[in-house]
Amino acid sequence: MLSPFSIKLATMRNEILFISDLHLTIERPEVTRKFIKLLSGRATEAKALYILGDLFDTWIGDDDFSPPIRKIKKHLKALTSQGTAVFYIHGNRDFLIGERFSRETGITLLDEYSVIDLYNTPTLLTHGDLLCTDDLPYQAFRLKSHTSEWQDNVLSKPLIFRLLYARWYRLRSYFHKRKKSQDIMDVNQQTIEQVMAKYQARRLIHGHTHRPAVHDFQLQGAKTQRFVLAEWKKDSASLLSWSKSGYKVESI
Ligand SMILES: [Mn+2]
Numbered sequence: 001m002l003s004p005f006s007i008k009l010a011t012m013r014n015e016i017l018f019i020s021d022l023h024l025t026i027e028r029p030e031v032t033r034k035f036i037k038l039l040s041g042r043a044t045e046a047k048a049l050y051i052l053g054d055l056f057d058t059w060i061g062d063d064d065f066s067p068p069i070r071k072i073k074k075h076l077k078a079l080t081s082q083g084t085a086v087f088y089i090h091g092n093r094d095f096l097i098g099e100r101f102s103r104e105t106g107i108t109l110l111d112e113y114s115v116i117d118l119y120n121t122p123t124l125l126t127h128g129d130l131l132c133t134d135d136l137p138y139q140a141f142r143l144k145s146h147t148s149e150w151q152d153n154v155l156s157k158p159l160i161f162r163l164l165y166a167r168w169y170r171l172r173s174y175f176h177k178r179k180k181s182q183d184i185m186d187v188n189q190q191t192i193e194q195v196m197a198k199y200q201a202r203r204l205i206h207g208h209t210h211r212p213a214v215h216d217f218q219l220q221g222a223k224t225q226r227f228v229l230a231e232w233k234k235d236s237a238s239l240l241s242w243s244k245s246g247y248k249v250e251s252i
Contacts, residue, residue, distance in 0.1 A: 013047040013083070016118065018240040020052035020127065020207025021231040023093065024068060030234045032068045034252055038239070039075040046084050046241075051107075052207045052229060053091025053127030058170060060162035061155050062100035073105050080106030089114065091208065092129040092142070096151065115199050118242055124201035128208025128228075131187035131195070135180065185209065192226065193219055205229065205240065212238070212249075 024032055043049050056069075080086050086107040090097060102109050114125045133139060144150055154162065177185070186209055196204055196219055204226040212230035216223070227247075230238045237252040 013045065014243050015046045016242045017043060017046050017049045018052060018125075018205055018227075018229060018242070019049070019232070020229040021054045021091070021210060022051075022237075023054055023057040023231065024072065025057040026067050028234060029068070031232050031237070032072070034232065034237050036071065036075050038252065039079045043079055043084055044082055048085040048087065049079070050087045050089075050125060050205075052089050052125060052205065053129075054093045054207065055088070055091070056094040056097075058166040059094035059096045060166045061096055061159065062098045062104075063159060064162075066163075073101070076105035076107055087114075089125060089127050091127045092138075095146065096155065113195065113199060115201055118203065119244055121203050122199070122201045123203040123205060124196060124199045126195075126204070126206050128187065128206035131191050131206065132185065132209070133188045133191045135185065137176075186211065196224065203227070207231070214249075 019038075022031055022035055024035065055072075076086060086105070087110050088097065088102070088107050089110050089112065097109070099109075101107075110125070112126060112130060116123050116125060129138070129142065154165075157165070187206075192204065196202075202219075202222060202224055204224075206227070207229040209228060210231040211228055213228045215226040215228070217226070218224065227240055229240060230236070232238075239250055239252060241248045241250060
């Protein structure tokens with residue numbers, strides 16, 4: 001039976017929050033602090049929190065407990081325990097987040113493309129890297145690194161090897177990114193239209209490109225919107241909030 005208190009809570013829980021690209025790392029404690037503030041404050045009154053990838057700057061396996069991982073896990077667990085559903089889509093940095101992390105935090109791992117009914121609009125959620133189809137070398141690496149053969153091989157290495165590999169990989173991707181043109185690093189509109197048609201979606205929400213915007217376009221004669229979430233930095237962070245009355249982009 002619902003007590004008056006839980007009825008009040010139930011009616012309050014009408015907000016759905018979306019964030020991505022926090023790139024949490026020990027090197028940016030301000031971002032970790034902002035995230036924990038969100039988890040222990042605002043998000044406790046939300047119906048659901050969707051994290052669309054790259055929550056962590058690197059993820060080398062669920063057995064890694066280096067800071068700030070333990071703290072983040074604790075706060076995620078507290079949030080899911082008190083009734084906010086938390087959903088996660090892997091980013092290109094933390095795609096090795098696995099079942100153990102999900103079990104320990106109470107979050108639900110979603111598929112790389114997931115459709116939800118967001119206030120009566122079929123809404124496609126994804127990290128965004130899959131939409132950058134002009135970046136052929138990256139897509140080739142992604143394909144390879146998402147096979148269980150590659151992942152089992154990596155995860156079977158001792159933690160210290162994986163830590164060193166992650167350092168090397170970050171350095172490598174930093175230099176690669178500098179060489180690549182800005183166009184190649186962005187999404188491909190044709191891919192977006194194909195994927196949205198395939199999933200029958202009228203709205204797309206993703207991150208990854210760090211180019212926050214709301215794009216309006218027509219797809220098969222219907223009004224369609226694409227929301228790009230912002231990356232979190234030391235002095236700027238934002239979330240996308242949906243309720244029955246529409247959406248808000250809020251800075252934190
Ligand atoms: Mn990304």
